Amino acid sequence: MLLARRVLLIALLTLTVSVxxxxxxxxxxxxxxxxxxxxxxEVYCGRSQSxxxxxxxxxxxxxxxxxxxxxxxTSQLALTLQTEGERTDADVFWAQDVSSLGLLAxxxxxxxxxxxxxxxxxxxxxxxxxxxxxxxxxxxVLAYAPSRVNEADLPQSVFDLTDAKWQxxxxxxxxxxxxxxxxxxxxxxxxxxxxxxxxxxxxxxxAKVYPKNTPIVQALxxxxxxxxxxxxxxxxxxxxxxxxxxxAQAFFKDGDVGNLVMVAGACVLKESKNQENADAxxxxxxxxxxxxxxxxxNNEYPVVSGVEQNEKLVSEEALxxxxxxxxxxxxxxxxxxxxxxxxxxLL
Amino acid sequence: MVAYAFSVGGDSDPTxxxxxxxxxxLINTVTLAVGVLCIVTLLAAPMAWLAxxxxxxxxxxxxxxxxxxxxxxxxxxxxxxxxxxxYGGMISAWAGVNINTPTGYWGALLCLSAYxxxxxxxxxxxxxxxxxxxxxxxAFSLGRSRLSVARNVLLPQLLPAFLAGSMLVLLHVIADFxxxxxxxxxxxxxxxxxxLESGHSTSxxxxxxxxxxxxxxxxxxxxxxxxxLRRVRLDRAGTGNVRRRRIRLSALWQTAGFALFGVVFLVSxxxxxxxxxxxxxxxxxxxxxxxxxxxxxxxxxxxxxxxPALWDSIYCSMPAALxxxxxxxxxxxxxxRYPSRRAFVxxxxxxxxxATPALVFALSLVLxxxxxMPGPLRGIGSAxxxxxxxxxxxxxxxxxxxxxxxxxSGLYLARPRLEEASRSLGHGRWQTFxxxxxxxxxxxxxxxxxxxxxxxxxxxxLTMILSPTGTQTLAMAVWSNTEEVLYDRVAPxxxxxxxxxxxxxxxxxxxxxxNN
Numbered sequence: 001m002l003l004a005r006r007v008l009l010i011a012l013l014t015l016t017v018s019v020x021x022x023x024x025x026x027x028x029x030x031x032x033x034x035x036x037x038x039x040x041x042e043v044y045c046g047r048s049q050s051x052x053x054x055x056x057x058x059x060x061x062x063x064x065x066x067x068x069x070x071x072x073x074t075s076q077l078a079l080t081l082q083t084e085g086e087r088t089d090a091d092v093f094w095a096q097d098v099s100s101l102g103l104l105a106x107x108x109x110x111x112x113x114x115x116x117x118x119x120x121x122x123x124x125x126x127x128x129x130x131x132x133x134x135x136x137x138x139x140x141v142l143a144y145a146p147s148r149v150n151e152a153d154l155p156q157s158v159f160d161l162t163d164a165k166w167q168x169x170x171x172x173x174x175x176x177x178x179x180x181x182x183x184x185x186x187x188x189x190x191x192x193x194x195x196x197x198x199x200x201x202x203x204x205x206x207a208k209v210y211p212k213n214t215p216i217v218q219a220l221x222x223x224x225x226x227x228x229x230x231x232x233x234x235x236x237x238x239x240x241x242x243x244x245x246x247x248a249q250a251f252f253k254d255g256d257v258g259n260l261v262m263v264a265g266a267c268v269l270k271e272s273k274n275q276e277n278a279d280a281x282x283x284x285x286x287x288x289x290x291x292x293x294x295x296x297x298n299n300e301y302p303v304v305s306g307v308e309q310n311e312k313l314v315s316e317e318a319l320x321x322x323x324x325x326x327x328x329x330x331x332x333x334x335x336x337x338x339x340x341x342x343x344x345x346l347l
Numbered sequence: 348m349v350a351y352a353f354s355v356g357g358d359s360d361p362t363x364x365x366x367x368x369x370x371x372x373l374i375n376t377v378t379l380a381v382g383v384l385c386i387v388t389l390l391a392a393p394m395a396w397l398a399x400x401x402x403x404x405x406x407x408x409x410x411x412x413x414x415x416x417x418x419x420x421x422x423x424x425x426x427x428x429x430x431x432x433x434y435g436g437m438i439s440a441w442a443g444v445n446i447n448t449p450t451g452y453w454g455a456l457l458c459l460s461a462y463x464x465x466x467x468x469x470x471x472x473x474x475x476x477x478x479x480x481x482x483x484x485x486a487f488s489l490g491r492s493r494l495s496v497a498r499n500v501l502l503p504q505l506l507p508a509f510l511a512g513s514m515l516v517l518l519h520v521i522a523d524f525x526x527x528x529x530x531x532x533x534x535x536x537x538x539x540x541x542x543l544e545s546g547h548s549t550s551x552x553x554x555x556x557x558x559x560x561x562x563x564x565x566x567x568x569x570x571x572x573x574x575x576l577r578r579v580r581l582d583r584a585g586t587g588n589v590r591r592r593r594i595r596l597s598a599l600w601q602t603a604g605f606a607l608f609g610v611v612f613l614v615s616x617x618x619x620x621x622x623x624x625x626x627x628x629x630x631x632x633x634x635x636x637x638x639x640x641x642x643x644x645x646x647x648x649x650x651x652x653x654x655p656a657l658w659d660s661i662y663c664s665m666p667a668a669l670x671x672x673x674x675x676x677x678x679x680x681x682x683x684r685y686p687s688r689r690a691f692v693x694x695x696x697x698x699x700x701x702a703t704p705a706l707v708f709a710l711s712l713v714l715x716x717x718x719x720m721p722g723p724l725r726g727i728g729s730a731x732x733x734x735x736x737x738x739x740x741x742x743x744x745x746x747x748x749x750x751x752x753x754x755x756s757g758l759y760l761a762r763p764r765l766e767e768a769s770r771s772l773g774h775g776r777w778q779t780f781x782x783x784x785x786x787x788x789x790x791x792x793x794x795x796x797x798x799x800x801x802x803x804x805x806x807x808x809l810t811m812i813l814s815p816t817g818t819q820t821l822a823m824a825v826w827s828n829t830e831e832v833l834y835d836r837v838a839p840x841x842x843x844x845x846x847x848x849x850x851x852x853x854x855x856x857x858x859x860x861x862n863n
Binding site for chain 2: 075080083087209211221338347
C-alpha cells in the first residue's frame with residue numbers, strides 16, 4: 001500500500017513535470033531555432049503558402065536571412081498578434097486583407113515604415129495612415145460555368161444572386177478574408193441592415209459554402225455550382241495549367257460592390273527585434289522582381305508603378321471603372337463584419 | 348476547463364445555447380454517426396463471422412486485408428475521394444467522363460465508414476472467437492431454429508463487443524474534423540473549428556457552447572452504452588476451453604464471402620491508393636510546379652516539402668509518444684500490481700481524454716492559455732499557447748489510453764513471482780523495476796510507443812490548433828493542400844503517412860509473432 005502510494009505520487013509528479021517543466025526547458029531555445037549569421041525574421045502570413053512561398057525562398061537565397069513563417073488565416077493571426085501584444089516573436093505581418101492591418105495599426109502595434117516606399121504606389125493602393133503598405137492588388141469577380149450559364153444571363157449586381165433563379169447554384173466562402181473584406185465594403189455602401197439581409201437571403205437561397213476561393217473555381221468546373229464569387233486570380237491559375245478549363249469570369253455592372261478592388265498588405269511590428277531585416281523583407285516584396293512575380297506568376301495586379309502587368313488581366317483603367325467607390329481605409333471594421341456573419345449563422 | 352468556458356459564455360452573450368445553425372449541425376452530427384454505425388455494422392458483422400466462425404479459404408489473409416484501411420486516415424480517404432472525380436480527376440483522365448464523386452453527407456459517410464470498419468471488424472471478430480459454440484449446440488438440440496439460436500444465444504453474447512465497437516466508431520465520427528471539413532458537411536466539430544478560427548471577439552464563447560454540445564453528445568453515447576450493458580453477465584459457470592468450431596460453407600457462400608471482403612478492400616484500400624498514386628505520378632507534378640514559378644525555383648522535385656513535414660511530424664509526435672508511455676507505465680503498474688479502487692479509477696482516467704473530441708480538448712487548452720490564467724500567470728499562459736510542450740502534452744493526454752492497454756497486457760504476462768524473487772535476493776525496488784519488470788514488459792512498452800506515435804502523426808485538429816509557428820506536419824500538409832485543390836502536391840504527403848503507419852504496424856505484428 002505504501003508502495004502504491006509512492007507510485008501514485010510518481011505518476012502525479014511526472015504529469016506535473018510534463019506540464020510545468022517542458023515549457024521551461026523549451027523556451028530557451030525557441031526564439032531563433034535556426035538563426036544564421038544574417039539573422040532571421042518571423043513572418044505571420046495570412047496569404048496562401050503556395051502564393052508567397054517562392055518569394056520567401058528567393059528572399060532567403062538573396063539575403064541569407066532565414067524566414068520563419070507562420071501560415072494561418074489573416075483574421076486569426078491578427079487576433080494572435082493582439083493577444084501576444086508586446087510578447088510577440090513576429091517581425092512582419094503579411095495580411096490577405098487590409099482590415100486586419102488596420103486593426104493592428106489602431107492597436108498601435110505597428111512600426112513606422114520608410115516614407116520612400118510609398119512614392120511608387122498608385123493612389124488606389126495607398127492607405128491614408130501609411131502605417132502598412134500594399135503588396136499586390138486583386139479584385140472580386142463573378143465566376144461562372146459558360147456551359148450552363150449564358151454570358152447574357154449573368155446577374156448585374158451581387159444583390160441579384162439571391163434571385164430564385166440561382167437557388168442552390170451559387171458558391172461562396174464566408175470564412176475567406178477577401179470575402180469578409182467585400183462584406184465590409186458592402187456595409188460601407190449599403191449599411192449593416194441591408195448587408196445582413198443579403199447574407200440571410202443568400203443562405204436561404206442555398207448558397208454552397210466552400211472553405212476557400214480555389215475550391216469554388218474547381219466546383220464550377222466539376223458542375224457542383226454554376227456561379228461563384230471568388231477573387232480574380234484563382235481562375236487564371238487553373239487556366240495556366242489547362243487552357244480548356246471550363247470556367248469564365250466577369251465583373252458585375254460598373255461600380256457594383258461585388259467588384260471590390262482591394263490589396264494584400266504588410267506591416268512591420270513595433271515589438272520586432274529585427275526591424276532592419278523586416279524592412280529588407282518589405283522592400284524585397286515591393287521590388288520590381290517580386291512585383292513581376294505577383295503579376296506574371298500569381299496573376300495579381302502589381303502595386304508598384306512601372307511594373308508591366310500580366311496581359312491576361314483587365315487593364316488598370318477597366319479595373320478602376322468596375323470598382324465600387326470604396327477606399328482602402330473603409331475596409332477596417334472586421335469585427336463588425338465577423339459579428340454580422342456570426343449573426344447570419346455563417347461562422 | 349470546459350466548465351470554465353461555459354460559465355464565461357453563459358452570461359456575456361444573449362444568444363441561446365442552441366442557435367439555428369448549431370441545431371442543424373447537431374442533427375448532422377447525429378445522422379452521420381448513426382449512418383456510419385449502421386454501414387459499419389452491416390459490413391463488419393458478416394465479415395467477422397466469416398473470419399471467426401466459418402471455413403472461408405484464406406480467412407487469415409483476408410482478415411489482415413480488412414484491417415489495412417487503418418493505415419489510411421479519414422482525411423486521406425477524403426482527399427482520395429475528391430481527387431478521383433470531378434474535372435481533371437483520375438476518372439476523367441482515364442475514362443474521359445466528368446463524374447462527381449459524392450461530397451457532403453454521402454462523401455463523409457463513405458470515408459468515415461471505410462476508416463472505421465476495421466475497428467468494428469476487429470472487435471466483433473475477437474468476440475466471435477471467444478463465444479462458446481456449445482451453447483448454440485445445446486439450443487439446437489432443444490429444437491430451436493437457426494434464426495432463434497442466432498437471436499437468443501449468439502447475439503446477446505456479442506452485445507458487449509458490439510457496444511464497445513460502436514463506442515469507438517461513434518466517438519470517432521463525432522470527433523472527426525478532417526473528413527467533414529473536406530467533404531463540406533457541417534457537423535459540430537466543424538462548428539467548433541469555424542468559431543475558434545473566426546477571429547470575432549465573441550467567437551470563443553460560441554465555440555465553447557458548441558464544444559459543450561459535442562461533449563454532451565459523447566456523454567450521451569457513453570451513458571447509452573452503460574445503460575445497455577447493465578446486468579449483462581456472460582461468465583462461464585464451468586471450466587475448460589472454448590472449442591473452435593467452423594461452419595462449412597458451400598462453394599456459393601465461399602464466393603459470396605470472398606466478394607464481400609473483396610469489395611470492401613477495393614473500396615477502402617485499392618481505390619484510394621490508386622488515386623493517390625495517380626496524383627503522385629511525376630508528369631503531373633512537374634507540370635503543376637512548373638507553370639506558376641516564373642523564374643523562381645522552376646524545377647521542384649516531387650518530394651519537395653515532404654522531408655520538412657516528415658521531420659515536423661516526428662518532432663511533435665516522438666516526445667508525445669515518450670511522455671504518454673512514461674505516464675502509462677505507473678498507471679498500468681498500479682493497476683496490475685496494487686489493484687485498489689483508486690488504481691482502478693486512475694486507470695479509467697485516460698479514457699476520458701480519449702473520449703473527449705480532439706477539437707474540444709484543443710479548444711479548452713486554448714481557452715485556458717489565452718484567457719483562463721489568473722493575472723500573474725497570464726504570461727505563462729500565452730507562452731504555452733502554440734508551444735511545442737503544450738502540443739506534446741495535448742497529444743499525450745489524448746492518446747494516453749492507447750499507451751496504457753499494451754503495457755498492462757505486457758505486465759500481466761510478467762509474473763510477479765520474478766519480482767518477488769528479486770526482492771528476496773536483496774535487490775531494491777528500483778533495481779527490481781529496471782532489471783526485472785521493465786525488461787519483462789518491454790514488448791508492451793514498444794507497442795505503446797509505436798501506437799501513440801502513429802496516432803499523433805495522423806492527428807489533425809489538435810495539431811492545427813496547437814502547433815507552434817511554422818510547423819507543418821504531414822497531416823496538416825495533406826489537409827491544407829487538399830483544401831486548396833492542389834491534389835498533386837498532396838499525394839507524396841499522403842503516401843508518406845500511409846507508408847510510415849503501415850510499416851510500423853507491420854514491424855509490430857512481426858515482433859508480436861516472434862514473441863509468441
